[in-house]
Amino acid sequence: MSFFNVENLTIKFGGLTAVDRVNLHVDEGEIVGLIGPNGAGKTTVFNLITGVYMPDTGSITFKGTNLVNMKPNQIAERGIVRTFQNIRLFKGLTVYDNIRTAGHLRIPYSFVHSLLHTGLYERREKECRENADKLLGMVGLLDRKDEISASLPYGMQRRVEIARALALKPSLLLLDEPAAGMNPQECVELIDFIRKVKNEFSTTILIIEHHMDVIMNICERMYVLNFGKLLTEGTPSEIQNDPKVIEAYLGEEQEDVED
Amino acid sequence: MxxxxxxxxxxLVVQVLVVWGIATYFKQSLPAYPIGILTVFCINAILALSWNLVAGFTGQFSMGHAGFMAIGAYTSALLMMKAGWPFLPSLIAGGTLSGFAGFLIGFPSLRLVGDYLSVVTLGFQYIITAILNNTVKLTGGGLGLAGVPFKSTLPVTAVILVITMWLITNLVxxxxxxxxxxxxxxxxxxxxxxxxxxxxxxxxxxISSFFAGIGGALIGHYMMYLHPDIFNYQKTVEVISMVILGGIGSLTGSIAGAFGITLLPEVFRNLATLFGSWGLAAAGAFVKKGWTVFYAIMFLLIMLTRPQGLIGRKELTWESIGKIRLFKKLQKKEV
Structure with a gap:
């Protein structure tokens, strides 16, 4: 039984086949990259995996269960948690509350306990607060936990979003362009950070990224998408030297001359 | 434990006892007029808290809260009058039935957002009014339902407000x-x-419609009379304006807003009488007839200067009161 397996995944928007018969698999403990030029369908793949879109055909299996037809929250409950390309925090809430909101699944207590603030409520909330503190300490935002999340700088918002995803203790973390808008120095920090996340949470990571230095550095294996189709698969060095990939990113040599 | x-x-028990004591004292020592205002304020605060939960916290802009109030009001009144139930079970039954209606109306809210949901809930309120108007045998229809037992005394409503506030604060x-x-x-x-x-x-x-039902029932047991028109969309708008005035998403804001909206018409009414007694009959008449205009202007000014409401999204605590600039200055002077 494989850890995470996508087979023959296809979705059409009108006449456009955004994702076309994509196959990919991720083994437990791996960091796998998903790259491709703009519009290749990377984020659509994420949306399909997390249940935002329903695939037309194909299957997505995670630890042996089929995720197709599940709601996004059910998929998150099963341990697949994502971040968003254009950061989706609970903007009006503090950093701390963002994390605690996400932790709600891992702190079981029922409605009656919420209404009466019982002893069970108290213990579980304490766990939740401690966990949030731990996560914020890890992403280095403990001193800014009471700030409204929308008021933080971009890079920090990214880290809040990752911490929020980690609050669910995911077994598969999907990162959608975590380095977007970051400078080279921040990218280096991000690489360390993602490695740290992987080790401390023993989570598996599937990552979409445009920054080649980031993805080449941390990924053990990667997939290249182009026009919704899987172009190739391989280790970073294989991908870097693959003429098909170079063509997808830079175009054919002839066209360049004509331009 | x-x-x-x-x-x-x-x-909570201490709070309930203290509030009960104060309210009982007020009831015995104050004239009927201020007691009436305070009772209405307590009921309004319960309604504002209820609407705030669904709209302010969950972001579902319900325009049908008067419908929930009507269900609670008629259920509780009829159970007492026709089935001979005691007050408390009738009240809770009113809230529960209203909560059930909330469960039904919750379903369209799954597919509808924003304006669409508002329209559906508004439609729900009109359906309730239409049903009440046409079940003459049971509810008296357009003739109204007279002889509802008076149960909403100041101590009762105040204690229910304290408990409502406690539960909703806990929940939030x-x-x-x-x-x-x-x-x-x-x-x-x-x-x-x-x-x-x-x-x-x-x-x-x-949850929101449960408390709206409780609030509606208290209205019935206060006015001793029910009519479908009491629960028209204006009643909803009144509750909404309390929440918006106080600050959407703030519980203490809802209470402050309920206080303001309950008190203001009375202030204008008294102002009119006061002008009259000073011999400024014209001014008195002007205030009496045109107070709604002032009311509207005041509302506009608040929305222009403080669109987040008087308290905003924060909660009013003793600590935060101490932080208000005016009080800080006072404290410094004392030092």
Whole structure:
């Protein structure tokens, strides 16, 4: 039984086949990259995996269960948690509350306990607060936990979003362009950070990224998408030297001359 | 059982007793007029808290709260009058039936957002009014329902307000409360962290309509008379304006807003009488006839200068009162 397996995944928007018969698999403990030029369908793949879109055909299996037809929250409950390309925090809430909101699944207590603030409520909330503190300490935002999340700088918002995803203790973390808008120095920090996340949470990571230095550095294996189709698969060095990939990113040599 | 829970429960009991004591004292020593205002304020505050939960915290803009109030009011009144139930079970039955209606109306809210949901809930309120108008045998229809037992004394309503506030505050400060807010903040993000937004929306509607039903029942037991027109959309708008005035998403704001909206018409009414007694008959008549204009202008000014409401999204605590600039200055002077 494989850890995470996508087979023959296809979705059409009108006449456009955004994702076309994509196959990919991720083994437990791996960091796998998903790259491709703009519009290749990377984020659509994420949306399909997390249940935002329903695939037309194909299957997505995670630890042996089929995720197709599940709601996004059910998929998150099963341990697949994502971040968003254009950061989706609970903007009006503090950093701390963002994390605690996400932790709600891992702190079981029922409605009656919420209404009466019982002893069970108290213990579980304490766990939740401690966990949030731990996560914020890890992403280095403990001193800014009471700030409204929308008021933080971009890079920090990214880290809040990752911490929020980690609050669910995911077994598969999907990162959608975590380095977007970051400078080279921040990218280096991000690489360390993602490695740290992987080790401390023993989570598996599937990552979409445009920054080649980031993805080449941390990924053990990667997939290249182009026009919704899987172009190739391989280790970073294989991908870097693959003429098909170079063509997808830079175009054919002839066209360049004509331009 | 932990000591923390018992402590909080003890604090609630103390609060209830203190409020009961003060309210009973007021009831015996004050004239009927201010007692009436205070009672209406307590009922309004319950209604404002109820609407705030579903709209302010969960972001589902219900325009049909008067419908929930009507269900609670008629259920409680009829149970007492026709079935001979005692007050408390009737009241809770009113709230429960209203909560059930909230459960039903919660379903369209799963597919509809924003304006569409508002229109559906508004339609629900009109359906309730139409049903009440046409079930003459049971509810008296357009003739109204007279002889509802008077039960909403100041101590009763004040204590129910304290308990409502306690429950809703508890709820807001829990994982369920945070999930409500996450639905309002960003539904897609909420689902991505495993929050079942569907369940939480329905839950918010059920709880909110339960308390709206309680508030509606108290209206009936205060006025001793019910008529479908009491629960028209203007009643909803009144409750909404309390919440917006106080600050959407703030519980203490709802209470402050309820106080303001209850008091203001009375202030203008007294102002009119006062002008009259000073011999400024024209001014008195002007205020009496045109107070709604002032009311509207005041509202506009508040919305222009403080669109987040008087208190905003924060909560009014003793600590925060101490932080207000005016009081800080006073404290410094004392030093």
């Amino acid at each position: 932990s000591s923390g829970f018992l402590k909080r429960l003890g604090a 400060h829990s994982k369920h409360g945070r999930s409500f807010v996450s639905v309002k903040e960003d539904e897609i993000a909420a689902r991505s962290v495993g929050i079942d937004t569907t369940t939480y929306k329905i839950m918010a509607f059920v």
